[in-house]
Amino acid sequence: MKVLVVGNGGREHALAWKIKQSPVVDRLYVARGNAGIWQIAEKVDISPTDIPALVKFAKEEKIDLTVVGPEQPLSEGIVDVFEEENLKIFGHRKSSAILEASKVFAKNFMKKYGIPTAFYETFDNEKDAIDFVKKQQMPIVIKADGLAAGKGVIIANTLDEAIQTIKDMFRGKFGEASKRIVIEEFLDGxxxxxxxxxxxxxxxxxxxxxxxxxxxxxxxxxxxxxxxxxxxxxxxxxxxxxxxxxxxxxxxxxxxxxxxxxxxxxxxxxxxxxxxxxxxxxxxxxxxxxxxxxxxxxxxxxxxxxxxxxxxxxxxxVKPKWSNKYSIGVVMASKGYPGKYEKGFEITGIEEAEKDPDIVVFHSGTDIKDGKLVTNGGRVLTVTAVAETLKKAKEKVYKAVEKIHFKGAHYRKDIGDKGIKRLENI
Structure with a gap:
């Protein structure tokens, strides 16, 4: 069968990597993907949000199954359009995708159905939001209502920071996504x-x-x-x-x-x-x-x-079978992420890192320029390792990370530490 994966990031590379292993899959396509996915799937040069072009491609190529990775095409109704054309697709319809596409909807939904969540209020203007926040304890959480690629949530530690965040949001920091905001209590844990x-x-x-x-x-x-x-x-x-x-x-x-x-x-x-x-x-x-x-x-x-x-x-x-090993992934990001960052720096060392059979490097923001692998996003790679214990998996993954280089590479060095500490205390 023919399978199409929609999306460009590390999540889509991991899904494509797993889909490729299926004995029922003959051909695998990706729209648009990245330099890592293009090694295992046929590149379709269509944006993940160009729904009419994706439908046309799926019909012409007789795609048997489409798997959608990111939230944007789901919230724009890709599933509805594919289903209208009798094309098999895995993902939520537009009416259901609102659970992520609107934080205001999600919070009100949770309140209505008694699903535990933090105390909150929603606002559509700066003055009311600032008046409210002045009466609250810090830290406090301020969220843009719409999709903001994981960056629309700010934890304000001081009142000044909270007020500035509210002003930034209502004055267009996240465009349409922050025309409404949610302000909620900070939860520890x-x-x-x-x-x-x-x-x-x-x-x-x-x-x-x-x-x-x-x-x-x-x-x-x-x-x-x-x-x-x-x-x-x-x-x-x-x-x-x-x-x-x-x-x-x-x-x-x-x-x-x-x-x-x-x-x-x-x-x-x-x-x-x-x-x-x-x-x-x-x-x-x-x-x-x-x-x-x-x-x-x-x-x-x-x-x-x-x-x-x-x-x-x-x-x-459906009864998924899971390895009893631990798995860990460390994101290598561009200098400046999640703020402004530069692109186009050559990436080296992936082949060396993957000589260890327990290491797989998934690409996020990568491209090919003049025959070279280069950075093309804020999050560039996710280096993954598997091992019998979380501690060993962490040791393996950071050894691999140290072999991979690009200008300004930044990564956290404490991924997995909370889990290791918890396991040691059991």
């Missing part, structure tokens, strides 16, 4: 990512993982799209997982169906587990990036067959 493949009121859990959102070691600095992840996440034990399913995942599926917004695709709950229990920080209607990279390294069963079974209404048949 440890983050975890819980991802499942879902259809209607049923779900199949993926392996647990933990992302590292802040740009610097020790969870310092601004939020990013994610600087690294590992799987499984020891904080999510059996008891906590049961609570996540009972209080968050199943009520979300039921609530969305009741709203006439039935879910079908990947559903991601970003969680804070701390003194106030388990609370939802955000929902995403797709796999996380960089969580997908270590999760796919541990998936031993056929992802394509799982997706086909779900789309054919046989979700009960």
């Amino acid at each position: 440890e983050e975890a990512s819980y991802i499942a493949m879902v259809k209607g009121e049923k779900l199949v859990p993926m392996a647990t993982s933990q992302d590292h959102k802040r740009v610097f070691d020790g969870d310092k600095g601004p939020n990013t799209g994610g600087m690294g992840a590992y799987s499984p996440a020891p904080i999510v034990d059996e008891k906590i997982e049961q609570e996540i399913l009972e209080k968050i995942m199943y009520p979300t599926l039921k609530g969305m169906k009741k709203e006439g917004r039935e879910l079908c695709g990947f559903l991601y709950a970003g969680l804070m587990i701390g003194s106030k229990g388990i609370n939802v920080l955000e929902f995403n209607v797709r796999m996380g990036d960089p969580e997908t990279q270590p999760i796919m390294r541990r998936l031993e069963s056929d992802l394509v067959q799982h997706i086909l079974d779900i789309l054919d209404g046989n979700i009960d048949k």
Whole structure:
């Protein structure tokens, strides 16, 4: 069968890498992809958000299955259009993708259905937001309503910072995305990512993982799209997982169906587990990036067959098989990310790093210029390793990272430390 992957990042490289292993896949295409994905899939030079061109390509090439990676095409209705043309596609319809596309919708939805989340208020003007924030305790969390590539969440530690953030947002920092904002209480604790493949009121859990959102070691600095992840996440034990399913995942599926917004695709709950229990920080209607990279390294069963079974209404048949090894991914980013950064620097050392069979390097922001591999984004690579223990996986991954070079390369050096500490204390 012919499969098309839509998207350009590390998540899509990891999905394509796994899809390529399926015995049912004869040809794999990517729109538009990156230099890493082009090594394993046929490049389709169409933007992930050019839905009419993607539909035309899928019809002409008789694509049997399309898998959508990023949130933007989902929120713009790619699934609706493909389904109208009787093209098989895995992802949520536009009406369901609002769970990620609007933080205001998501917060109001959680409140309505009793899904645990931080106390919040929503605002569509600067004055009311500033008046509100003056009465709150710091730190406080300020979120742009719409999609902002993982950068639309600011944790303000002082009132001055909160006021400035509100002004920046309403004055166009994130364009249309910050015309409305959510202001919510800051929750302490440890983050975890819980991802499942879902259809209607049923779900199949993926392996647990933990992302590292802040740009610097020790969870310092601004939020990013994610600087690294590992799987499984020891904080999510059996008891906590049961609570996540009972209080968050199943009520979300039921609530969305009741709203006439039935879910079908990947559903991601970003969680804070701390003194106030388990609370939802955000929902995403797709796999996380960089969580997908270590999760796919541990998936031993056929992802394509799982997706086909779900789309054919046989979700009960889907039983993913997971490696009992630990997997870790470290993002190598451009200097200046998540702010301004330069592109076009040559990348060397990947082949050397991948001589270790436990290492796979997934590309995010890469391109080929004049026959050379160069940087082409804020997050450039995710270096992944698998090993019998999380500690060994961390040692392996950082040895590999040290072999890869590009000008201004920046990465966190503490990915996995929370999990290692937790495992040592069990």
